[in-house]
Amino acid sequence: xxxxxxxxxxxxxxxxxxxxxxxxxxxxxxxxxxxxxxxxxxxxxxxxxxxxxxxxxxxxxxxxxxxxxxxxxxxxxxxxxxxxxxxxxxxxxxxxxxxxxxxxxxxxxxxxxxxxx
Numbered sequence: 001x002x003x004x005x006x007x008x009x010x011x012x013x014x015x016x017x018x019x020x021x022x023x024x025x026x027x028x029x030x031x032x033x034x035x036x037x038x039x040x041x042x043x044x045x046x047x048x049x050x051x052x053x054x055x056x057x058x059x060x061x062x063x064x065x066x067x068x069x070x071x072x073x074x075x076x077x078x079x080x081x082x083x084x085x086x087x088x089x090x091x092x093x094x095x096x097x098x099x100x101x102x103x104x105x106x107x108x109x110x111x112x113x114x115x116x117x
Contacts, residue, residue, distance in 0.1 A: 056089035057082065061103070070111045076104030081117050 014029040064076035075082040095101040108116040
């Protein structure tokens with residue numbers, strides 16, 4: 001029993017000797033973590049000139065977008081899908097087709113141009 005107490009005492013003595021090193025390491029690590037990240041190159045998403053609003057899509061709530069092989073963009077919107085050829089937006093409403101008019105959150109275009117929403 002005495003041997004166990006001696007070993008515990010030795011362990012705590014070693015821990016006390018290492019305590020200043022542990023504290024310094026933790027303080028240094030926290031100081032490094034508080035500095036903000038600054039990228040070496042600007043983040044492209046933050047550049048205003050990269051973004052524009054497509055006037056043809058303003059009235060729609062866009063949920064997803066997919067590009068067809070011919071370059072046409074298909075947008076999943078609330079209540080249907082919208083085809084955009086670069087000039088005009090043509091909506092196709094599900095309620096006009098007798099389908100459930102829910103929001104399209106995922107739209108896919110196959111290699112032959114078929115649309116799946």
